[in-house]
């Protein structure tokens with residue numbers, strides 16, 4: 001792992017109220033070692049050299065403290081948009097945990113996305129934050145099949161391990177859900193996969209699932225993806241080129257039917273899935289917690 005010095009940490013979100021109500025985005029690390037074949041963050045447009053090597057922003061503590069101190073309006077800090085906040089080095093650096101402690105101290109909320117089971121370690125701090133601000137912890141699960149996960153997300157914990165992490169956090173009282181994205185055309189866009197994810201999410205105590213039946217494709221990302229297809233799914237690259245060419249969004253040909261069946265299944269379990277409902281439930285939980293303290 002390298003160390004780099006950053007000029008600033010927080011980036012204001014253009015449309016707060018849209019993506020988990022995130023007001024500022026933050027990445028403590030650059031790069032990622034999980035090797036997902038579809039990773040958007042390795043696209044050329046982000047200019048992350050040597051994406052497979054992790055770099056920690058060594059001055060993150062001072063920066064975060066200074067930047068949060070200067071904010072007049074509180075809000076939700078998003079983590080995990082460009083690199084996984086629980087990469088294997090986090091076990092020792094504790095950078096994400098320390099950042100969460102600062103977020104808690106200044107009274108901000110958090111939305112975090114990860115594929116790592118290490119997130120379970122920080123249930124106590126998520127709980128502490130949710131006493132005053134919304135918390136949404138999203139664990140990305142794109143397939144219920146561990147063999148397929150090891151092909152498309154080769155160095156990330158297996159899907160079954162991620163479901164266990166959902167269960168642990170849910171038991172700890174953390175508002176935890178599943179990011180069911182990306183769904184890759186001709187690979188994991190099956191009814192069986194969607195149904196198994198929703199069923200196991202319900203068993204694990206997930207409160208929400210946010211789906212996207214598509215994958216983005218940009219320069220740099222596309223070439224890496226095609227290499228992964230050639231390695232594990234011979235012949236599929238030609239199918240992608242024919243169906244999507246240079247398109248930015250590659251949508252599953254059956255996304256409408258999948259979404260309709262997904263909605264019906266989530267309703268059956270009482271799992272929320274629209275961004276509006278997820279944000280509302282996260283906010284309502286803060287009110288419940290505050291009411292509990294006032295009794």
Ligand code: SF4
Nearest residue numbers: 032034035036039083
């Ligand atoms: S976990 Fe996220 S950032 Fe890391 S390789 Fe996979 S998609 Fe990219």
